[in-house]
Amino acid sequence: MALIINEECINCDVCEPECPNGAISQGDDIYIINPDLCTECIGHHDLPQCMEVCPVDCIDKDAKHVEDKESLYQKYLKLIA
Template identity: 80%
Template sequence: MALLISDECINCDVCEPECPNGAISQGTDIYIIAPELCTECIGHHDKPQCMEVCPVDCISQDPDVVEDKDSLYQKFLKISA
């Protein structure tokens, strides 16, 4: 699954620079994650870095974008090619 930032986001700016795929950007009100770029850090790290640094735990898996680890790894290979 791609990750999703909830409206509990406080715009603290710590998640955006941690994303190795550039999937996180400032939205209208809160930060957003582009599902086509999110690999949950597979290929880069053991755990999603945005979730690791978020001080309010407002990042979770997006139930609307279901992907298994192999699909996420294939996306990583495509993005990093």
């Protein structure tokens, strides 16, 4: 499934440059993740890089965008095509 940034985000600007798909951007109040671009870093890294660098652990799985690893990998292949 895609990831989502919750309201605990402190706008530290650390996650955005770590996203290999460009899925993270500044929203009105906090950073947001575009679920159409988020592959949880599958195809690029073993672990989601935004979650790895977040100092406040405000990034969670997005229950509204459930995807298995194969679906995320297929999305990755489309994004790099």
